[in-house]
Amino acid sequence: MTLETSVGRIELERPGMVASGIMGETGPSMARMIASGAGAVVTKSIGAEPKAGYPNPCFTEIKSGYVNAMGLPNPGIELFADEMRIAVAAGPVIGSVYGADADEFAMLAGRMEDYGAAAVELNLSCPHAKGYGMELGTDPEGVKQIVVAVKGAVDIPVWAKLTPNTRSIADIGLAVQEAGGDAVVAINTLKAMVISPEMRKPVLSNKFGGLSGPAVRAVGVRAVYDLYTTVDIPIVGVGGVTDAHDALQYIMAGAAAFQVGSAVAKGGPDVFDEINKGLERFMMDYGYKSISEMIGVANE
Amino acid sequence: MSNYARITGITVEAYDTKTIEFQWDEKARPGQFAMAWVPGMEEIPMSLSKIGRIKSITVKNIGESTNRLHQLTIGDTLRLRGPYGSGYDLKKGVKYLVVGGGIGVASVLPVIKETGADTIIGARTDKDIILYDQAHRYASDIWISTDDGSRGFHGNAVELMREKCDENRYDCVIACGPEAMLYHLYKACEDLGLDCQMSLERHMKCGAGLCGCCMIDDQRVCKDGPVFNKEQLSGMTEFGVSKRDTCGRLVKFG
Numbered sequence: 001m002t003l004e005t006s007v008g009r010i011e012l013e014r015p016g017m018v019a020s021g022i023m024g025e026t027g028p029s030m031a032r033m034i035a036s037g038a039g040a041v042v043t044k045s046i047g048a049e050p051k052a053g054y055p056n057p058c059f060t061e062i063k064s065g066y067v068n069a070m071g072l073p074n075p076g077i078e079l080f081a082d083e084m085r086i087a088v089a090a091g092p093v094i095g096s097v098y099g100a101d102a103d104e105f106a107m108l109a110g111r112m113e114d115y116g117a118a119a120v121e122l123n124l125s126c127p128h129a130k131g132y133g134m135e136l137g138t139d140p141e142g143v144k145q146i147v148v149a150v151k152g153a154v155d156i157p158v159w160a161k162l163t164p165n166t167r168s169i170a171d172i173g174l175a176v177q178e179a180g181g182d183a184v185v186a187i188n189t190l191k192a193m194v195i196s197p198e199m200r201k202p203v204l205s206n207k208f209g210g211l212s213g214p215a216v217r218a219v220g221v222r223a224v225y226d227l228y229t230t231v232d233i234p235i236v237g238v239g240g241v242t243d244a245h246d247a248l249q250y251i252m253a254g255a256a257a258f259q260v261g262s263a264v265a266k267g268g269p270d271v272f273d274e275i276n277k278g279l280e281r282f283m284m285d286y287g288y289k290s291i292s293e294m295i296g297v298a299n300e
Numbered sequence: 301m302s303n304y305a306r307i308t309g310i311t312v313e314a315y316d317t318k319t320i321e322f323q324w325d326e327k328a329r330p331g332q333f334a335m336a337w338v339p340g341m342e343e344i345p346m347s348l349s350k351i352g353r354i355k356s357i358t359v360k361n362i363g364e365s366t367n368r369l370h371q372l373t374i375g376d377t378l379r380l381r382g383p384y385g386s387g388y389d390l391k392k393g394v395k396y397l398v399v400g401g402g403i404g405v406a407s408v409l410p411v412i413k414e415t416g417a418d419t420i421i422g423a424r425t426d427k428d429i430i431l432y433d434q435a436h437r438y439a440s441d442i443w444i445s446t447d448d449g450s451r452g453f454h455g456n457a458v459e460l461m462r463e464k465c466d467e468n469r470y471d472c473v474i475a476c477g478p479e480a481m482l483y484h485l486y487k488a489c490e491d492l493g494l495d496c497q498m499s500l501e502r503h504m505k506c507g508a509g510l511c512g513c514c515m516i517d518d519q520r521v522c523k524d525g526p527v528f529n530k531e532q533l534s535g536m537t538e539f540g541v542s543k544r545d546t547c548g549r550l551v552k553f554g
């Protein structure tokens with residue numbers, strides 16, 4: 001029995017990765033997460049320039065999850081070289097990037113490749129430069145342009161991380177596939193808001209934020225199931241995974257691997273070890289020898 | 301989880317420091333902190349200077365957000381997230397020496413209350429000393445150091461600590477204060493073969509161990525800390541040397 005899996009060309013010893021934005025800002029923290037049993041770590045989404053993000057409050061707990069509007073704080077691609085050097089020495093690192101347009105995405109992806117990233121993950125949930133609060137990843141044509149530009153700039157696999165805040169996530173997945181993308185990652189956070197009745201106003205400084213944690217799991221599983229029926233490229237599932245049982249939902253919906261974000265708050269870095277043990281127990285009990293035997297079986 | 305608490309008491313501790321008291325039913329340990337917020341300020345980390353059913357934060361006014369907290373009055377509502385962090389690991393039969401530097405006394409006050417340990421309060425001048433009366437009530441013995449000699453020992457808290465460790469036998473130093481003080485205190489503990497636990501500060505956003513912005517080396521100050529033991533401190537390359545800014549850039553202490 002083995003927990004090995006692959007996302008296209010990328011071979012992973014363990015199927016769980018650290019999701020972008022979770023302990024992925026510094027080299028030492030990424031190295032620690034890999035040592036804790038994660039199969040890979042996705043970096044914080046990195047942009048062209050250093051960014052402080054939105055002022056606090058930018059994060060809050062709700063009953064079944066979290067709502068955050070960090071505002072993509074990051075040290076910028078130039079300085080991130082120092083962090084990547086440390087992280088890459090520890091294991092597979094997926095470089096997440098966000099840009100204002102296709103050219104910027106391509107430039108950033110190229111730098112991640114130079115730094116030794118095993119693959120690049122495009123954060124398509126960042127705001128559309130043209131405004132209206134729309135996310136880049138809601139427009140299939142725009143997504144295609146970005147993926148084509150990045151594919152032309154790097155040799156490492158290109159993963160597109162999809163936003164659930166769109167009419168049809170499957171259409172966006174198809175656009176990624178048509179543009180030559182190597183995998184889709186689903187889902188990013190759901191647009192959300194928390195109001196404080198005591199203070200009579202939204203809690204987050206940005207007013208809106210993104211919902212994550214157990215509250216989004218059923219939405220994520222459904223998105224992966226939909227994508228599995230529409231695209232042929234591998235799918236990485238993310239959203240509300242806290243234990244092996246949650247991870248298995250994503251795998252059986254069609255994910256070749258999964259990512260864990262919010263669960264690191266309560267479970268700590270050890271959450272990966274726990275999930276790995278739980279997967280082995282399940283596979284033992286139900287007679288599976290490999291992750292690949294379970295991928296997408298719920299669609300049959 | 302987040303909660304809202306009505307302010308029930310405000311005490312002026314010094315010209316720039318106030319204690320804000322409220323009823324908050326969450327269970328808390330010595331050394332834990334909360335993320336505090338009211339509209340018109342950034343949400344910021346504050347140590348709990350009282351941890352029973354009635355809790356408090358002790359705020360030094362150094363900028364916009366702490367200034368906003370100083371404007372609050374009895375009856376106002378405060379939003380609190382937490383309690384967060386590891387807290388001090390207190391054991392029976394261990395002889396502790398508590399050292400609080402400046403506003404750091406707020407974090408160690410619950411330790412003094414729980415253990416009755418000997419205590420050193422360090423401050424720049426006489427008028428910067430805070431929480432002395434409260435600490436005095438619970439500490440077995442208590443000494444003051446001021447940089448300018450306006451009260452107590454003339455010198456810094458680390459020099460006074462070395463003196464007291466000559467006179468008495470301690471097992472472990474518990475401390476919170478400016479990082480330069482903590483760093484030299486840690487060095488003194490190494491010299492003297494004493495164990496120690498120290499509470500550190502880094503810029504915090506989520507406070508819950510997720511975003512990774514409060515890292516010191518590979519440790520999250522909000523979750524793995526803010527209190528670190530001697531073994532953890534000894535492995536840190538950034539302790540006393542550098543910290544991360546709000547963008548995640550490494551900056552050296554000035």
Ligand SMILES: Cc1cc2nc3c(=O)[nH]c(=O)nc-3n(C[C@H](O)[C@H](O)[C@H](O)COP(=O)(O)OP(=O)(O)OC[C@H]3O[C@@H](n4cnc5c(N)ncnc54)[C@H](O)[C@@H]3O)c2cc1C
Nearest residue numbers: 344345346347358359360363364365366406501502503504
């Ligand atoms: C675990 C912990 C416990 C603390 N306990 C206390 C306490 O009991 N009493 C007290 O008076 N102060 C405490 N502080 C420090 C307090 O959080 C800062 O003084 C406060 O955030 C300053 O905000 P400002 O807007 O008034 O000042 P600013 O001018 O905005 O900032 C001044 C300095 O405060 C620090 N700071 C600002 N924002 C943050 C943040 N989000 N997280 C961490 N540091 C920040 C930075 O070093 C900054 O340079 C604690 C800090 C931490 C990390």
Ligand SMILES: Cc1cc2nc3c(=O)[nH]c(=O)nc-3n(C[C@H](O)[C@H](O)[C@H](O)COP(=O)(O)O)c2cc1C
Nearest residue numbers: 019020021045123187188212213239240260261262
């Ligand atoms: C604090 C925080 C920061 C995040 N930052 C990013 C980011 O920079 N880039 C990104 O693509 N996703 C980011 N995400 C989204 C996560 O990667 C993930 O898609 C989402 O949280 C759902 O997974 P979860 O329920 O396991 O957290 C962030 C999530 C959280 C909670």
Ligand code: FES
Nearest residue numbers: 505507512514522
């Ligand atoms: S403040 Fe987010 S991990 Fe510590």
